[in-house]
Amino acid sequence: MRAGLPLLSLFLLCGCASEPAPEGPEPAWEVVINEFQADNVSTLADESGEFDDWIELFNPTDEPADLTGHYLTDDLQAPTAWRFPAGTMIDALGYLVVWADGAPDGTLHTSFSLSAGGEQIGLFAPLAWDGVQIDAGEYEQQAADQSMARWPDGALTWQADPSPTPGRAND
Ligand SMILES: [Ca+2]
Ligand SMILES: [Ca+2]
Ligand SMILES: [Ca+2]
Numbered sequence: 001m002r003a004g005l006p007l008l009s010l011f012l013l014c015g016c017a018s019e020p021a022p023e024g025p026e027p028a029w030e031v032v033i034n035e036f037q038a039d040n041v042s043t044l045a046d047e048s049g050e051f052d053d054w055i056e057l058f059n060p061t062d063e064p065a066d067l068t069g070h071y072l073t074d075d076l077q078a079p080t081a082w083r084f085p086a087g088t089m090i091d092a093l094g095y096l097v098v099w100a101d102g103a104p105d106g107t108l109h110t111s112f113s114l115s116a117g118g119e120q121i122g123l124f125a126p127l128a129w130d131g132v133q134i135d136a137g138e139y140e141q142q143a144a145d146q147s148m149a150r151w152p153d154g155a156l157t158w159q160a161d162p163s164p165t166p167g168r169a170n171d
Pocket of ligand 3: 034035056149164165166167168169170
């Protein structure tokens with residue numbers, strides 16, 4: 001493996017490990033997509049009285065999480081579809097509902113909506129942190145007024161929930 005040595009040396013010499021961390025707060029590495037609804041008929045209306053799709057995020061840590069500059073998307077090939085506004089926080093062990101209107105009519109309202117027939121959802125870090133994926137997944141057809149929810153909160157397992165719990169613990 002003598003041929004590999006020059007490459008290794010180059011890597012060690014590049015000083016990557018000593019690069020300063022990007023400016024701004026650390027990405028919210030622990031925050032998860034915790035529940036979402038793609039066919040909201042009568043579950044919960046937004047400030048405009050519209051029964052739009054929504055995505056619930058959960059912060060499983062005991063510190064507030066700062067989502068400034070993070071991204072949500074419904075297409076993992078296009079991770080920067082919608083950017084969280086500056087100052088978007090989730091409390092320690094808190095929940096945050098983001099409306100997926102398609103046509104935003106408020107601050108936490110995304111430019112995309114969720115297809116009831118199945119789609120992807122992803123949460124990505126700010127570009128200063130190379131926009132790396134924090135949480136993402138793919139879902140199949142969703143029934144009207146049901147949600148898909150992790151159970152318990154933040155767990156790896158998902159279940160369809162006929163009684164969605166936007167902004168509060170999944171049950
Ligand atoms: Ca929808
Ligand atoms: Ca709306
Ligand atoms: Ca919930």
